[in-house]
Amino acid sequence: MADIRNNFVGIKSPNPFWLASAPPTDKAYNVIRAFKAGWGGVVWKTLGEEGPPVVNVNGPRYGAIWGTDRRLLGLNNIELITDRDLQTNLREMKQVKMDWPDRALIASIMVPCEEASWKAILPLVEETGADGIELNFGCPHGMSERGMGAAVGQVPEYIEMVVRWCKQYTRMPVITKLTPNITDIRKPARAAHAGGTDAVSLINTINSITGVDLDSFAPMPTIDGKGSHGGYCGPAVKPIAMNMVAEIARDPETRGLPISGIGGITTWRDAAEFLALGAGNVQVCTAAMTYGFKIVQEMIAGLENWMDEKGHRTLDDVIGRATPNVTDWQYLNLNYVAKAHIDQDACIKCGRCHIACEDTSHQAITNMVNGVRHFEVIEAECVGCNLCVNVCPVDNCITMEPLAAGAMDERTGKPVSPVYANWTTHPNNPMAKVAAE
Amino acid sequence: MPEGQFKEGIVGGRLAADQYADNFSDLHPPLDHHEALVESDRCYFCYDAPCMNACPTSIDIPLFIRQISTGNPIGSAKTIFDQNILGGMCARVCPTETLCEEVCVREVAEGKPVQIGRLQRYATDVAMADNKQFYPRAAPTGKTVAVVGAGPAGLAAAHRLARHGHDVTILEARPKAGGLNEYGIAAYKSVDNFAQAEVDYVTAIGGIDIQNGKALGRDYQLSDLMRNYDAVFLGMGLGGVNALRADGEDAEGVTNAVEFIAELRQASDLSGLPVGRRVVVIGGGMTAIDAAVQSKLLGAEEVTICYRRGQEHMNASEFEQDLAAANGVTIRHWLQPKRVIAEGGKVSAIELEYTALNGDKLAGTGETLTLTADQVFKAIGQSFVPAALNGSGASIELDAGRIKVDGEGRTSLAKVWAGGDCIFGGDDLTVSAVAQGRDAAESIHRSLTQG
Numbered sequence: 001m002a003d004i005r006n007n008f009v010g011i012k013s014p015n016p017f018w019l020a021s022a023p024p025t026d027k028a029y030n031v032i033r034a035f036k037a038g039w040g041g042v043v044w045k046t047l048g049e050e051g052p053p054v055v056n057v058n059g060p061r062y063g064a065i066w067g068t069d070r071r072l073l074g075l076n077n078i079e080l081i082t083d084r085d086l087q088t089n090l091r092e093m094k095q096v097k098m099d100w101p102d103r104a105l106i107a108s109i110m111v112p113c114e115e116a117s118w119k120a121i122l123p124l125v126e127e128t129g130a131d132g133i134e135l136n137f138g139c140p141h142g143m144s145e146r147g148m149g150a151a152v153g154q155v156p157e158y159i160e161m162v163v164r165w166c167k168q169y170t171r172m173p174v175i176t177k178l179t180p181n182i183t184d185i186r187k188p189a190r191a192a193h194a195g196g197t198d199a200v201s202l203i204n205t206i207n208s209i210t211g212v213d214l215d216s217f218a219p220m221p222t223i224d225g226k227g228s229h230g231g232y233c234g235p236a237v238k239p240i241a242m243n244m245v246a247e248i249a250r251d252p253e254t255r256g257l258p259i260s261g262i263g264g265i266t267t268w269r270d271a272a273e274f275l276a277l278g279a280g281n282v283q284v285c286t287a288a289m290t291y292g293f294k295i296v297q298e299m300i301a302g303l304e305n306w307m308d309e310k311g312h313r314t315l316d317d318v319i320g321r322a323t324p325n326v327t328d329w330q331y332l333n334l335n336y337v338a339k340a341h342i343d344q345d346a347c348i349k350c351g352r353c354h355i356a357c358e359d360t361s362h363q364a365i366t367n368m369v370n371g372v373r374h375f376e377v378i379e380a381e382c383v384g385c386n387l388c389v390n391v392c393p394v395d396n397c398i399t400m401e402p403l404a405a406g407a408m409d410e411r412t413g414k415p416v417s418p419v420y421a422n423w424t425t426h427p428n429n430p431m432a433k434v435a436a437e
Numbered sequence: 438m439p440e441g442q443f444k445e446g447i448v449g450g451r452l453a454a455d456q457y458a459d460n461f462s463d464l465h466p467p468l469d470h471h472e473a474l475v476e477s478d479r480c481y482f483c484y485d486a487p488c489m490n491a492c493p494t495s496i497d498i499p500l501f502i503r504q505i506s507t508g509n510p511i512g513s514a515k516t517i518f519d520q521n522i523l524g525g526m527c528a529r530v531c532p533t534e535t536l537c538e539e540v541c542v543r544e545v546a547e548g549k550p551v552q553i554g555r556l557q558r559y560a561t562d563v564a565m566a567d568n569k570q571f572y573p574r575a576a577p578t579g580k581t582v583a584v585v586g587a588g589p590a591g592l593a594a595a596h597r598l599a600r601h602g603h604d605v606t607i608l609e610a611r612p613k614a615g616g617l618n619e620y621g622i623a624a625y626k627s628v629d630n631f632a633q634a635e636v637d638y639v640t641a642i643g644g645i646d647i648q649n650g651k652a653l654g655r656d657y658q659l660s661d662l663m664r665n666y667d668a669v670f671l672g673m674g675l676g677g678v679n680a681l682r683a684d685g686e687d688a689e690g691v692t693n694a695v696e697f698i699a700e701l702r703q704a705s706d707l708s709g710l711p712v713g714r715r716v717v718v719i720g721g722g723m724t725a726i727d728a729a730v731q732s733k734l735l736g737a738e739e740v741t742i743c744y745r746r747g748q749e750h751m752n753a754s755e756f757e758q759d760l761a762a763a764n765g766v767t768i769r770h771w772l773q774p775k776r777v778i779a780e781g782g783k784v785s786a787i788e789l790e791y792t793a794l795n796g797d798k799l800a801g802t803g804e805t806l807t808l809t810a811d812q813v814f815k816a817i818g819q820s821f822v823p824a825a826l827n828g829s830g831a832s833i834e835l836d837a838g839r840i841k842v843d844g845e846g847r848t849s850l851a852k853v854w855a856g857g858d859c860i861f862g863g864d865d866l867t868v869s870a871v872a873q874g875r876d877a878a879e880s881i882h883r884s885l886t887q888g
Contacts, residue, residue: 068478069475069478070474070478348542348543348545348546349483349487349542349545350481350483350484350542351483351484351485351486352481352482352483352484354484354485355484355485367484367485368485373485373487393481394546
């Protein structure tokens, strides 16, 4: 039986599934329900400094986009950090940690970018017995207008400075949460690393407008006729998040820096993918907000089953296994040739592969053969682009089949070369390196 | 207990008064907004979609369903009406299970087609409830066209002709327009007087004058129309009912199923409508099913359909057969009527003979079966009665007893087109009649404007 116990920068939890700092972790009531459901840990909703708490809007806080059957694909929010009194949160955290010692409890913190503010709050948090802290440098709305959240996360120098303060004033492990609203995610990660962070977590939410009310002409969610960009999350952001995790995992400057992966994780498979790309554990929010806490049971069982099936005994057997396979485009093997193949028994003849290829790609799929609707790849035209696979509604009906070395590529009229060759040495590349002489 | 429940003979009131409304409510209740969105999401928006090719009127089904899913039911309705102005009725009565839905790729993949018929009803209901008229008339051409019969073919032809700016006069023998939509469809397939609402919707375009009680051959002749109008479209139905060719079929209680169906549709009080206690329906098509199911719904205790061939030969779709079975109708195969047995002039039983295929030929085996019956419905097909056509002038060419037309609906007579059940080569479907009426109208328009 696979062992999915997690040790993330010394913080232990029975599984790698944490709830991210967000509405589901706003108070003891929710967190206890989450622990009862089986979540391995929580990052408590972000604490602000002592004093009058922040206020939230009193209208819609969330916007969304949906897929077929109104499945929620992306969620955005304009909610701020906790709007509850600091002392109440600290008291509840302490009690919960005492009652659930085997679960991870992390405090997310966001205070003004001043040393005194951080110095003041850290001992208070430490006193709760929390396992670690997460620095919220990601929140893209509201707080960023006040110089906090993403406003810090977008300036690597600030990140490094605040991380240094935290490492100086607390013995708790420090996880730095990064904003994706930046051009190159490696820069803030490097800064956090330079400041001495124990780990980074990413991604926080993405600046977004989910819709426009076409009657009032206001962005959604709409507050009294106006809207503001919110933070986007959910399944739709997963590919963006995974790329950013991989970028940090394979960056020579940050290689080995523990990463807590966040962004659209909904199933065990999503989690496994994040782990494979280098995340040491994962944080979940939108999936819980969509379906409730019970989903963690599917995640736990699914991850265990997959690991058992593949013979992975611990999470360490999985973490980072895909990282070495993430490379730059210039190193991809240009002599690799694949062709689409349509399984005629599985094909339901919707014709979407044909029209996608015909209208928008390479005219490489038939629609009529001898007067009968029939969808078949024309190998002499197929460039192996995979679009047909992606638009086909039937799983595994269209597959990409690699041509063996030596086999004839009917498109080029040349046999497939057995030799790995990439753009750096390609004759069409004016910058090509001359092959070793 | 209702008074008439166990009465022998053909009587009304076999059910409790409130039971009738339940029994004759909508067979397929309309999809509500949420259901329509969920169902429309199931459509794959196929390329060269099989459903569209299976539709006799070639409605762009993937497009109209996509329009529903994007919150544009009015646009969806226009996509439907562009091809089929009677899309509302077709959504209710089309045997979709043997047309669009049979070839839906999700039927192929999962055995669960997208419910195209119900989605079509959703969109057309929205537009018709709004009385949204999509088609302005072209400038008047000064041309006049006579249309004989206000059934699906005639209405479709009239609408298309009116759109092109021609003035149309529809001559209808019956007191109401609609043809089989009004008189020939089971009541639970078209509730709330939908056929008349649709006639109003179609004729709202203007330029269509419907004259009821005008029968060809009785009140006017074809030659009159050819003389007085620039073109004529013949869209008559089938006036004759095939005989049982069984002894004693003149007995009281032997009824034409089509008449029963029409009477039922026109009845204002179903509880007053008489039906036998034990009913036998002879036939294997939609009419047989409609008559049998409705007999059952009116409270007949035993209803048996007897069909002279096997299940696989029945014209009624599998869905219709299941509908009959679900309503308690027994369907028996390989039985042909031999003799109607009467007591005191009234039917009391029917003697049937078992049949078998001898090569390609169907023949009686000599073995017989007698079923007790106080009512027998004839539903073994209808025939076209061409006599009315040829009262004067040149006669029109027929093929196998129906009017012969070319690919555009032109008959052998200049200026005369035809479509619907009266022509040879059709499939007796409402939707095909609409396609024929529409296409003949386009042909008429071309002829009138090129001349």
